[in-house]
Amino acid sequence: MLVHMLSARAYPGASVQGVGRVHVLLAVCTGAALFGRHIAATGGSERPAGPSDRRVRATYGSIRPPAAYAASVEIGDGTRCVHGGHTADGAPGSPLHPGPVLSTTFHLDDALPDYFYGRPGNPTWTALEEAIGTLDGGECVSFASGMAAIGAVLRLTARSGGAIVLPSDGYYVTRALAHAELDPLGVEVREVPTPGPWPDRVLDGATLLLVETPSNPGLDVCDIRTAAAAAHAAGALLAVDNTTATPLGQRPLALGADLTVASDTKALAGHGDVLLGHVSTADPALAQRLREARTRGGAVPGPMEAWLAHRGLGTLDLRLSRQAVNAEALARALRGHPAAGDVRWLGLPDDPSHPVAAAQMRRWNGVLRFTLPSSEAVGRFLAASRYTASATSFGGLRSTADRRERWGDAVSPGLVRFSAGCEDTGDLVDDVLRALDRV
Numbered sequence: 001m002l003v004h005m006l007s008a009r010a011y012p013g014a015s016v017q018g019v020g021r022v023h024v025l026l027a028v029c030t031g032a033a034l035f036g037r038h039i040a041a042t043g044g045s046e047r048p049a050g051p052s053d054r055r056v057r058a059t060y061g062s063i064r065p066p067a068a069y070a071a072s073v074e075i076g077d078g079t080r081c082v083h084g085g086h087t088a089d090g091a092p093g094s095p096l097h098p099g100p101v102l103s104t105t106f107h108l109d110d111a112l113p114d115y116f117y118g119r120p121g122n123p124t125w126t127a128l129e130e131a132i133g134t135l136d137g138g139e140c141v142s143f144a145s146g147m148a149a150i151g152a153v154l155r156l157t158a159r160s161g162g163a164i165v166l167p168s169d170g171y172y173v174t175r176a177l178a179h180a181e182l183d184p185l186g187v188e189v190r191e192v193p194t195p196g197p198w199p200d201r202v203l204d205g206a207t208l209l210l211v212e213t214p215s216n217p218g219l220d221v222c223d224i225r226t227a228a229a230a231a232h233a234a235g236a237l238l239a240v241d242n243t244t245a246t247p248l249g250q251r252p253l254a255l256g257a258d259l260t261v262a263s264d265t266k267a268l269a270g271h272g273d274v275l276l277g278h279v280s281t282a283d284p285a286l287a288q289r290l291r292e293a294r295t296r297g298g299a300v301p302g303p304m305e306a307w308l309a310h311r312g313l314g315t316l317d318l319r320l321s322r323q324a325v326n327a328e329a330l331a332r333a334l335r336g337h338p339a340a341g342d343v344r345w346l347g348l349p350d351d352p353s354h355p356v357a358a359a360q361m362r363r364w365n366g367v368l369r370f371t372l373p374s375s376e377a378v379g380r381f382l383a384a385s386r387y388t389a390s391a392t393s394f395g396g397l398r399s400t401a402d403r404r405e406r407w408g409d410a411v412s413p414g415l416v417r418f419s420a421g422c423e424d425t426g427d428l429v430d431d432v433l434r435a436l437d438r439v
């Protein structure tokens with residue numbers, strides 16, 4: 001029964017840090033094969049490089065990976081973050097750190113080059129997409145925001161008279177978008193809780209199952225492999241919102257998902273100064289449909305945003321490591337504080353989500369949650385904390401906390417989603433405990 005397939009199960013012996021190597025190999029091979037893939041959006045086909053591409057590449061670098069990089073499959077997350085998408089051939093005098101290509105217009109020739117106008121394609125996006133695609137293990141299509149990416153997936157998969165299934169406890173704007181835009185078109189939008197149980201036959205007639213695991217803000221999880229099997233048995237695609245985990249924390253495509261979507265506004269870009277999103281898929285035809293949808297819809301990333309996100313991605317491995325250390329220290333300290341209840345962080349072995357998360361995630365991150373006695377108590381906590389900013393995003397350098405009830409999430413008024421930043425662990429824990437003492 002689907003209910004049982006999707007509810008928490010025991011997964012003995014899973015080591016989150018240890019599951020990566022085979023995936024690294026697969027992803028790098030796939031990513032290497034994807035280097036050089038370009039968008040010639042109007043016709044939907046890939047075109048060979050035209051002569052005028054050479055000018056773009058002279059400033060941005062060759063789109064082919066150096067042979068040594070392509071052949072190197074046993075490389076770690078840090079190396080992949082630092083080098084992904086940086087494929088310049090090292091010609092003397094060419095920049096090691098090329099800037100964004102801001103031009104919307106490109107020199108044309110008789111043959112249409114890869115880049116001919118700023119809405120169908122831009123070399124700065126291509127570099128970012130190569131980097132993210134390599135990490136995701138698929139072809140990446142970047143969008144102007146996480147919601148632009150999710151919107152493209154919903155519009156591309158929804159069918160009048162059919163159904164799509166979404167998390168009832170995930171990011172609220174996904175539900176709002178589906179109800180506002182798909183309900184009127186005769187698409188049934190069904191909602192299920194991330195950890196289950198799910199009603200029998202909830203996938204009947206569905207064209208898309210979108211799960212968000214870990215969910216925001218609840219940090220509940222579902223088993224991606226099982227969700228993929230259930231979706232495929234029903235004839236639906238499975239998309240996973242991987243925002244909280246990031247491509248380093250979880251590879252949904254390797255677990256059977258058809259699409260992985262994310263808000264790169266969060267940890268991937270990581271500095272709170274970029275709005276961006278992406279969809280990755282291992283199905284080239286689906287990737288092409290997404291690129292065409294992006295070109296038609298126009299929800300394209302700005303080159304400056306893509307460049308900043310690519311720069312931020314370079315330190316994702318480092319940032320996640322510090323954030324996870326900080327989150328674990330905070331979670332353990334919070335559990336000992338009388339004001340904080342229901343402390344949840346996926347890495348804690350007794351967290352209800354831990355068994356399923358450990359079986360499918362590669363590493364933990366900096367997002368935790370806890371509950372204070374009231375909304376006013378959260379206000380006092382935030383006012384007293386020196387290093388915690390009251391802000392509604394997560395995954396950034398600075399620690400932030402969000403009172404989720406204010407956004408209409410069905411959560412207790414005192415629920416705090418806390419995003420541990422990259423501060424020194426001792427400073428952050430001391431500060432948070434001191435602020436909690438004033439609650």
Ligand SMILES: Cc1ncc(COP(=O)(O)O)c(C=O)c1O
Pocket residue numbers: 145146147148171212216241243244262263264265275276277393
């Ligand atoms: C899980 C999740 N998905 C998608 C989004 C939407 O992303 P964006 O704000 O980049 O549009 C968010 C934003 O908070 C999110 O938390």
